Amino acid sequence: MRDDKSRTERPGAQISRRTFVGGAVSAAAFTIVPRHVLGGPGYTPPSEKLNAACIGVGAQGTRVMMDFLKQPDLQIVSVCDVNKESSDYSEWGSNELRDKERRLLGQPDWGADWKGCTCGREPARRLVEAYYAGRSPSGQYRGCAAYNDFRELLEKEKDLDAVIVGTTDHWHAPISIAAMRKGKHVYCQKPMTRAVYEAHKMGEVARETKVATQLAVGNQASEATRLLCEWIWAGVIGPVREVHNWSSRPFWPQGIERPKEEEPVPEGLDWDLWLGPAPARPYNHVYLPFVWRGWFDFGTGAIGDMGCYSFDTIFRVLKLGPPASVEASSTRVLPETFPLASLLRFDFPARGDMPAVRIHWYDGGLTPPRPEGLQEGRDLTGEDNEGLLFVGDRGTIICGFSGEDPRLLPESKMKTFQPPPKTLPRSIGHDREWIEACKGGKPGGANFEFEAPVTETILLGNVALRTGKKLYWDGPGMKVTNVPPAEQYVNPAYRQGWTL
Numbered sequence: 430m431r432d433d434k435s436r437t438e439r440p441g442a443q444i445s446r447r448t449f450v451g452g453a454v455s456a457a458a459f460t461i462v463p464r465h466v467l468g469g470p471g472y473t474p475p476s477e478k479l480n481a482a483c484i485g486v487g488a489q490g491t492r493v494m495m496d497f498l499k500q501p502d503l504q505i506v507s508v509c510d511v512n513k514e515s516s517d518y519s520e521w522g523s524n525e526l527r528d529k530e531r532r533l534l535g536q537p538d539w540g541a542d543w544k545g546c547t548c549g550r551e552p553a554r555r556l557v558e559a560y561y562a563g564r565s566p567s568g569q570y571r572g573c574a575a576y577n578d579f580r581e582l583l584e585k586e587k588d589l590d591a592v593i594v595g596t597t598d599h600w601h602a603p604i605s606i607a608a609m610r611k612g613k614h615v616y617c618q619k620p621m622t623r624a625v626y627e628a629h630k631m632g633e634v635a636r637e638t639k640v641a642t643q644l645a646v647g648n649q650a651s652e653a654t655r656l657l658c659e660w661i662w663a664g665v666i667g668p669v670r671e672v673h674n675w676s677s678r679p680f681w682p683q684g685i686e687r688p689k690e691e692e693p694v695p696e697g698l699d700w701d702l703w704l705g706p707a708p709a710r711p712y713n714h715v716y717l718p719f720v721w722r723g724w725f726d727f728g729t730g731a732i733g734d735m736g737c738y739s740f741d742t743i744f745r746v747l748k749l750g751p752p753a754s755v756e757a758s759s760t761r762v763l764p765e766t767f768p769l770a771s772l773l774r775f776d777f778p779a780r781g782d783m784p785a786v787r788i789h790w791y792d793g794g795l796t797p798p799r800p801e802g803l804q805e806g807r808d809l810t811g812e813d814n815e816g817l818l819f820v821g822d823r824g825t826i827i828c829g830f831s832g833e834d835p836r837l838l839p840e841s842k843m844k845t846f847q848p849p850p851k852t853l854p855r856s857i858g859h860d861r862e863w864i865e866a867c868k869g870g871k872p873g874g875a876n877f878e879f880e881a882p883v884t885e886t887i888l889l890g891n892v893a894l895r896t897g898k899k900l901y902w903d904g905p906g907m908k909v910t911n912v913p914p915a916e917q918y919v920n921p922a923y924r925q926g927w928t929l
Contacts, residue, residue, distance in 0.1 A: 479614075479867055481591040482507040484579045484604055486553035487718055488518040488526055488546060489618065490595025493645065494553060495533050496860060497593060497616075498560050503864060506589070507574040508553040509582045513697030516545035519719040534559050549697070550575045577699055579604050583611050591641075591867055594618060597717075599707050599727045602627035605642075605877075606929055609634050614641040614867040616860075619737040620729050621877065621884040625892065626920035629907055630929050632881025641866035643859070643873035644880045646741045648831035650856035656848070657746045657819070657832050663849035666821030666837070668784045669747060674739050675791035676830065677814035678731035683723035684760060684769040688713045706927035723766050729891060730767035731792035735830070736887040739817060740788075741875065742832040744883050746819070747786055751904025752777050752886055757893040760793070769793050773890040790890060800825055802839030892918040 691711035770793020
C-alpha cells in the first residue's frame with residue numbers, strides 16, 4: 430500500500446521552477462516588483478532556493494535534516510526512507526531527538542505521544558511541514574512528499590536540485606552515484622562508503638558529473654584543523670614521522686555471530702529494500718537500528734564510523750596520498766562482524782619535503798602509551814576517551830580526536846609558544862560551503878574527490894582486519910598487490926539486481 434504524496438499535491442506544482450525561471454525571460458517587458466523586496470529583510474524568494482530531498486531519515490538523518498531546514502536558501506521538498514515510522518531508534522540521551530525537534534519548531538508539546546525515539550519517512554514529512562508551516566503567513570504547509578524508494582523519488586522529483594543522504598553505510602554509494610548521474614548535488618553522511626572501491630567510484634563520478642558534493646565531516650571546516658596545518662607546516666615540532674589516533678568506539682555490538690532465528694519484519698519496514706545490494710538474510714533486530722554498524726555487510730566498524738573525522742584532519746595536515754601498506758591486529762575476527770578491539774598500522778611514503786610517516790589506530794578501549802611531557806594528573810584520553818598525537822623530530826602535539834584544542838608537549842612549552850601566522854583561509858561553515866558550491870561557488874572542502882582517498886585508506890584497514898595479512902597497496906591501480914583474496918573485500922559483489 431502506498432502512503433506517499435505526489436508532487437501535484439503541492440501548491441503551484443503545475444509549473445516547474447525551472448520552467449518558470451526560463452520563461453521569465455520572455456516577460457522582461459513587464460515591470461514587476463521583486464518578491465524579495467515585498468518579503469522584507471532576510472527573505473529568500475522561492476526562485477533562489479535549492480530544492481533538496483533527504484534520503485534516509487532515521488535518527489542521524491533527521492538531525493542532519495534539521496540543520497538544513499534552518500538554511501534560508503534551501504527548501505526540503507521530499508523525504509525518503511524504507512521505514513514508514515517506528516519508535517525504536519537510538520539517540521544520545523533521553524528524549525534527545527524529540528527535544529531538538531521541539532526547540533526547532535518552538536512547540537513544547539511536539540512528540541508528546543511518542544513511546545520512544547520516533548523516526549522514519551512519515552515523522553520526517555510531518556516535521557518538515559510543521560517547520561515550514563510555522564514560517565508561513567497562513568500557518569499551514571503541505572509541500573513535502575514522502576517516498577519509500579529513492580529511485581522513485583529521483584524519477585518523480587523533476588525540480589530537485591540536491592539530495593542529502595543519511596542512510597546506512599552500505600547504501601551511501603548506490604544512492605549518491607544514482608543522484609549524481611541524475612545531475613543532483615549530493616551531501617552524504619559519513620563514512621563516505623562501506624567498501625574501498627565504492628569510495629573510488631564516488632570520487633570518479635563526482636569528477637565526471639561536476640556536481641557539488643560534500644561529506645559530513647564538519648571538522649574539515651574547523652579552526653583547529655587549520656591551526657594544526659599552520660603549526661606543523663611551519664615546523665613547530667619538526668618533521669612528523671608518527672601519528673597515534675585512538676577512539677572509544679565501538680559502543681554497539683561487535684564480535685558476535687549471525688542469529689539463527691528469524692523474526693517478523695516490523696510493520697512499515699521494507700526489509701528487502703533496506704538490504705538492497707547486501708546479501709539477503711532473514712530479518713532480526715540485531716541488524717537495526719544503529720547496531721548495523723558492527724556487521725561487515727552493512728557497516729564499517731569503529732574506524733569507518735570515526736576515522737573519517739580524524740583521518741580527514743591527518744590527511745590535510747600531513748598532505749597524504751595513498752598508503753604504501755596496511756596491517757592489523759585485533760581480538761578474534763568472526764565471519765560477519767568486526768572484532769571487539771583492533772590496532773591498525775598505516776605506512777605512507779615521503780611526500781615533497783615531508784618524510785615517510787606511520788599512523789597507528791586504536792579502538793575498543795585501546796590507547797597508545799602515555800607520551801612524555803603530558804602534565805601529571807591529566808588523563809591521556811580526555812573526557813571522550815579519544816585523541817590524536819603528532820610526533821615530530823623536535824616535539825609532540827596532542828589534541829582532541831579531530832584536532833580540537835591542540836597543545837605542545839611538554840605542556841610547559843605553551844606558556845612561551847608564539848603560534849605562526851594564520852595563512853590559511855577560514856571556512857564559511859561546513860554546510861554553507863556545500864550550499865554555495867551548489868550555486869556555482871568553489872567546491873566544499875570535504876568534496877568527494879578529496880574524501881575518496883581518505884575513505885579508501887581507512888577502509889583498507891578493515892580489509893587488513895579481515896585478511897589477517899599485511900597488505901601492500903597500489904593506490905593508482907586500486908589493487909592489493911600481495912594478497913589476492915583481499916579483492917573480495919576491496920570490491921565486494923552486490924546482490925543480483927543492484928549495481929553501481
